Amino acid sequence: MVSVLVDNIGELVTNDAQHGDGAPLGLLRDAALMVEGDRVAWVGERRFAPAADTHVDVAGAAVIPGFVDSHAHLVFAGDRAQEFAARMEGRAYSAGGIQTTVAATRASSDEMLAGNVARLVAEMQRQGTTTVEIKSGYGLTVSDEARSLAVAAQFTDETTYLGAHVVAPEYADDPAAYIDLVTGPMLDAVRPYARWIDVFCERGAFDADQARAILAAGAAAGLHARIHANQLGHGPGIGVACEIGAASADHCTFTTPDDLDNLAQSGVVATLLPGVEFSTRSPYPDARAMIAAGVTVALATDCNPGSCYTSSMPLCVALAVREMRMAPAEALWSATAGGAKALRREDIGRLEVGLRADFSVLAAPSYVHLAYRPGVPLMHAVYRGGQPIA
Numbered sequence: 001m002v003s004v005l006v007d008n009i010g011e012l013v014t015n016d017a018q019h020g021d022g023a024p025l026g027l028l029r030d031a032a033l034m035v036e037g038d039r040v041a042w043v044g045e046r047r048f049a050p051a052a053d054t055h056v057d058v059a060g061a062a063v064i065p066g067f068v069d070s071h072a073h074l075v076f077a078g079d080r081a082q083e084f085a086a087r088m089e090g091r092a093y094s095a096g097g098i099q100t101t102v103a104a105t106r107a108s109s110d111e112m113l114a115g116n117v118a119r120l121v122a123e124m125q126r127q128g129t130t131t132v133e134i135k136s137g138y139g140l141t142v143s144d145e146a147r148s149l150a151v152a153a154q155f156t157d158e159t160t161y162l163g164a165h166v167v168a169p170e171y172a173d174d175p176a177a178y179i180d181l182v183t184g185p186m187l188d189a190v191r192p193y194a195r196w197i198d199v200f201c202e203r204g205a206f207d208a209d210q211a212r213a214i215l216a217a218g219a220a221a222g223l224h225a226r227i228h229a230n231q232l233g234h235g236p237g238i239g240v241a242c243e244i245g246a247a248s249a250d251h252c253t254f255t256t257p258d259d260l261d262n263l264a265q266s267g268v269v270a271t272l273l274p275g276v277e278f279s280t281r282s283p284y285p286d287a288r289a290m291i292a293a294g295v296t297v298a299l300a301t302d303c304n305p306g307s308c309y310t311s312s313m314p315l316c317v318a319l320a321v322r323e324m325r326m327a328p329a330e331a332l333w334s335a336t337a338g339g340a341k342a343l344r345r346e347d348i349g350r351l352e353v354g355l356r357a358d359f360s361v362l363a364a365p366s367y368v369h370l371a372y373r374p375g376v377p378l379m380h381a382v383y384r385g386g387q388p389i390a
């Protein structure tokens with residue numbers, strides 16, 4: 001196997017606490033990283049680096065683990081720019097919201113949907129994302145959810161069935177019948193393509209008992225649970241996530257001290273999506289209280305055409321620092337190792353021997369620049385499985 005030594009790294013973020021001062025980022029200065037095949041083969045100070053077949057000199061730049069974007073809705077058609085403009089201008093706007101996207105998605109060919117996902121995944125990769133979770137949820141029929149997940153599976157192993165995004169318009173008068181569909185024929189149809197099951201547990205969407213029933217049916221079919229919880233108000237979503245042992249409760253914008261204790265005790269990751277609060281001009285989640293309570297925090301984009309149409313993990317890091325008062329180190333950890341925990345992945349999110357060689361070389365001397373220089377394209381090169389992808 002050919003070995004490649006990425007050499008002359010000014011600042012290497014490993015997320016391996018055995019390095020550096022014991023802080024979670026595991027920082028090394030004047031470091032090098034050796035890749036063999038798609039794996040990390042060696043990490044350390046460059047003066048101790050082993051011989052390698054080839055060298056890449058990064059001239060003192062910072063190197064960070066690839067971002068793990070653990071929450072994205074990429075299978076859809078159309079956009080909702082006019083709705084966004086109206087919201088920003090404080091104008092009333094009475095289009096269909098999510099139903100606009102559902103109608104456009106149903107009317108699209110598989111090729112159009114896949115083309116849109118390919119465009120968004122490429123956009124994410126250029127910004128340093130090397131793993132992305134992709135949800136369905138804009139089909140809401142058996143065939144449209146199944147093909148949404150078949151498309152998602154072309155791009156990632158982290159596919160999530162979100163038939164329980166909202167009640168499909170055809171079932172507006174009979175939500176119980178829609179839940180029967182989601183937990184029956186629709187679940188059977190998506191099962192070959194889905195790893196996870198998700199539910200939007202919120203007033204106006206699905207309540208706690210409905211969420212329990214949907215996630216239990218998913219578990220019986222071998223799908224692991226994650227939940228959209230406590231985005232629009234206080235509610236039972238976080239409690240359900242902790243009770244059933246979901247991998248992650250996502251949003252967590254409205255939390256009580258009991259919710260935070262519950263998350264910390266159960267080990268359920270709180271995935272914060274600050275791009276949503278930014279794009280909807282809403283209050284941010286209390287990340288400091290979560291960290292103080294011992295909750296594991298992840299950061300993700302929630303890229304979707306309605307509430308947050310950004311694909312940028314660097315923007316989310318900058319927002320987490322500026323708006324949620326996370327330290328730059330906390331935000332970067334949450335966007336990499338935290339995302340891996342939210343997806344229960346042990347092979348990504350850190351740069352340790354034996355793990356997948358997913359990393360970015362920054363056009364900057366320190367990871368702090370991700371928050372210090374918001375909006376600036378700082379990815380010099382992005383590698384996934386040891387191969388340059390951007």
Ligand SMILES: [Zn+2]
Binds near residue numbers: 073228
């Ligand atoms: Zn979402």
